[in-house]
Each structure stands twice: as structure tokens, then as C-alpha cells.
Amino acid sequence: MEGYLPPLHAAAWMVAAAPFVVAGVRRIRRVVDDHPETKLLLAASGAFAFVLSALKIPSVTGSCSHPTGVGLGAVLFGPNAMAVLGTIVLMFQALLLAHGGLTTLGANVFSMAVVGPWVAYGVWRLAAGLGRSFAVFLAAALGNLATYCTTSVQLALAFPDPLTGFGGALVKFLSIFAITQVPLAVVEGILTVVVVNLLVQYSRDELSALAFGTKVMGAK
């Protein structure tokens, strides 16, 4: 969507997203300093977002969209770490695939690498009592949905409907993005649970080094 956000909006979203990316760089530096053994897991979390955002998946609405993959890293390393990894993914897509865009990078970072991970993290914290798998599923699925709802809000703010204003435009964009995204959010939730299952089986040491560990190990 290169060039599709008016310059003022594009700039405002960059300003809004920047502090999260800066906080994320700090967070990653601290995690890597304190627990160097989790470095590869951090890379794997980024790789998960890299794979999932490359998969264009058909939806029952008859259109295609792609998952975000940011829920996994948000749950493991906290939401700000994902602001950095998500930005890397989005830059790859903007520069090599003409997908997303540099002018819309701030808006995309805000929706996919800030709101998505924060919602995933919040849901994970709130739902942890419901059992590990269910909480991880909800976190990843709702983080995915939140990303696309945010995109819809961003577009509705930039392009309000001439008759019905922001509300009417929001309904239109939500009907394109959010409804398409529902089955994809479920798929992302399931895939994230599969990866967490593997981590619990093979990466116990790393998980217990992270804040996530104690919680996951406790809740079955």
C-alpha cells in the first residue's frame, strides 16, 4: 500500500511507532545480555513471523490475506521485542516485495508490530489461568485480529466516507480486513500452539530463563 496514506498520516504513525521500536531494541539488548542462551530462540521467534507473513491464505470471504506471526515472540519475549522483529519483517516486504511500503511503514509497524504484540501479550497475561494451550491460542489469534482492526482504523482515519464519515469507512475497511482475517487468526493461533508445544518439549531451559517459562511450566 505504498503511498496510500497521506503524508501527514504516514508521518504521525511513524512518530507513534518509533518509541516502541526504541524500547524494543533496549529490551532485546537486556534479554540477550541476561540470558545469552535465548538468542537463538529470539531469532526463531522472528523467523516464525517471517514465515507466517509470507503465507497468503485463502479465506471464506473469497479473498486472501496473511497471518502476522507476532504472537509467539510477544508471549515469549514481551511485546516490545516484537516491535523490532516485526519491523525487520515489514522492511523486507516493503523493499523486496513492494508489499506494505516504506511510506506506510510507521502505520504497519504500529498495527502489526506494536498493537498486535501488545494485545497478544495482554490476552496471554489475562488468560494464562485457562491453561497454557488455550491462552497461547487466544493470544496469537486475537493479536492477529487486532492488527487488522488497527489497519482498518488507520485507513478509515485517512479516508473517511464522504457521507457516513469515519464510522462508515471503518465498517467498510473492517469488512475487507477483519472478516477475511477470522479464519486466518484461528490458523495462526493453532500454529503458535504447535510451536509452543515443541518449545515446552525441547527448550525447557530457555523457557525457564524467560518470564514466560515459570508461567508455562506451572500451567499445564
Place this chain on the structure above:
Amino acid sequence: MRGRNAILLLVAAAIVVLPLLVVGNAEFSGADGQAQDLIDRAGYQPWFEPLWEPPSGEIESLLFSLQAALGAGLLGYYVGLRRGRREGGPDDRRTELHAGD
């Protein structure tokens, strides 16, 4: 756990395939493109062009598969490495003992 993951992956695959069966004659165009159409129809002119665009759909799908392959490769390397360490641990020690004989 392995059985449960297999079932989960099957469910995910079913959700992906289902739309192709239910609304098989749909276009399955990208949601991004649909939003762009909506904005174009309102008369908006994008003010910036991508610096570089894949010259064809083939090159685009090459780069998308490269993205998926790189990510899946790293993820697979990670899980394989950790699994090897966990499950291969005792065996490794045995080989080391023999090597010392």
C-alpha cells in the same frame, strides 16, 4: 504431544483448504488490493511509488517463497538443534566413552 500437534496441524490445514471448497469460484484476490481499489474509487492518487517492484508475478512468488523458506529453515534448525540436544544427550556421552577406550 506429537499426536496432539499432528491433529492441530491437520485442523489448520483443513481451515486453509475449506474456503477453496466452499467458495471455490471466488477470486481470492488480496485483501490489501481490495482496500486499495476502494480508496482508488474515491479518487485518491497515491503520492509515492515502491522503490522497486518484482518485475513479474513469478519473481514475486520466488521472493515470497524465499521469505517462507528462510523463516522455516531457521525455525526447523532451532527445533532440530534443541531436540537433538535433549534426546541425543545420553547417546553422545556413550560415544565419547567409547572414543576414550
